[in-house]
Amino acid sequence: MGRWRLSRRKLLFLCVLCTSLLLFLHLPTSPHHFSLSPSSTLCLSRLHRISWTQSPSPAWSWAKSENCRFRRFSRKHASELLRGAWILAAGDSQARLVVLALLRLLLDPTEVSTVEPDLFRRHSDYHITLPDRGIRVDFIWAPYESNITWLLRDIRHTRHYPDLLILGSGLWHMLHITNPSLYGTALTEIKQEAVSLLEPSGSLHPHMFWLGLPKLVNSKLNTEEKKEKMTGNMLEAYNWEVKWRGMPKGSSGPFMLLDIGLLTRGCGPLCTLDGMHYDGAVYDAAVNIMLNSMLIESQ
Structure with missing residues (x-):
């Protein structure tokens, strides 16, 4: 697939969509x-200012802002923005849920119902192309940080860069290793590999996002091991490592943080059945934040 370029049609569309932005989506985003x-x-700092309602089902909206024109993307608008793009997501179940939210935005409900069973095959990768729009979406099952590190190394060595890179991990580490310091060390390796993707001058760099950990509702976790190990204190320690190791751009890192923790806290404990995976509205909000941040950064 060719690299992602703005056609005249897409440029006119984006000018109408965001009249205050001049959009060239592959301007380098490296500091x-x-x-x-x-x-x-x-x-960018206001993108996560989301208001929630719970009746009849969880729903979200942006807090009003006089200076920022955030957009709730329609299928048409998202398809135009992402036309010709290669989207690569890697991580655990949270990343899989973000991919589902993206596909729900790009596809009609009938199409989603046919792809969802394949997307949620346990511990598996998933691949789909949308030929009419030239969009390719790949999900790589990468529950541990080392899986993501090796994926980034492969991207660097092949120089086959995705246009949009969505990564996230931590839940498996918290459950099976339960050591925030080791998690932080693994994040440092991911950061180093991600930064290396931004270094070649003249290259078209991917837009890179890191998924924050969700709010864990301990009483709803479905095994005793999870309740014992995945505590509020442990979650706080893991979140601290993400910030201290400088993963988000606000901490001089390469990733725009999609703060799933903040979104899940806003939606509340009624939005989750198992204390870990949340209602689709949470991930829909995350996808809209992601797309809006791409527009803002391309100003």
Whole structure:
């Protein structure tokens, strides 16, 4: 698949969609090549300001802002924005749920019902192409941080860069290794590999996102081992490692943070049945935040 380019049609569409933005989606996002204007930085900081309602089912909306025009993407608008793009997601079940939310945005409900069983085959990869829009979506099952590190090394060695890279891990580490310090060390390796994707001058760099850990509702976790190991204190320690190791851009890292923790806390404990995986509205909000951040960073 060719690299993602803005056609005249897409450029006209994006100008209408966000009249205040001049959009070239592959401007380098590395701090060495590109810096955001104060207004762009302000809008990025407000992207996660979400309001929630619970009746009749969980629903979200952005808090009002005089300076930022955030968009709730329709299928048409998302398809135009992502036309010709290769989207690569890797991680655990949270990443899989984000991919599902993205496909729900790109496909009609009948199509989603046919692809969902394949997407949720236990511990498996998933691949789909949308030929009419030239969109390719790959999900790689990568529950441990080392899986993601090796994936990034492969991307660097082959120089076959995705246009959009969505990564996240930590839940399996918390359950099976239960050591925040080792988790932080593994994150450092991921960060180093991700930064290396931004270094070649003149390259078209992927937009990179890191999925924060969800709020864990301990009383709803479905095994005693999870209740014992995946505590509030442990979650706080793992979240601290993400920030201290400098993963998000706000901490000089390469990733835009999709703060699943903040979104799940906002939606609340009624939004989860198993204390870990949340209602689809949470991941729909995350996808819309992601797409809006791409527009803002391309200003």
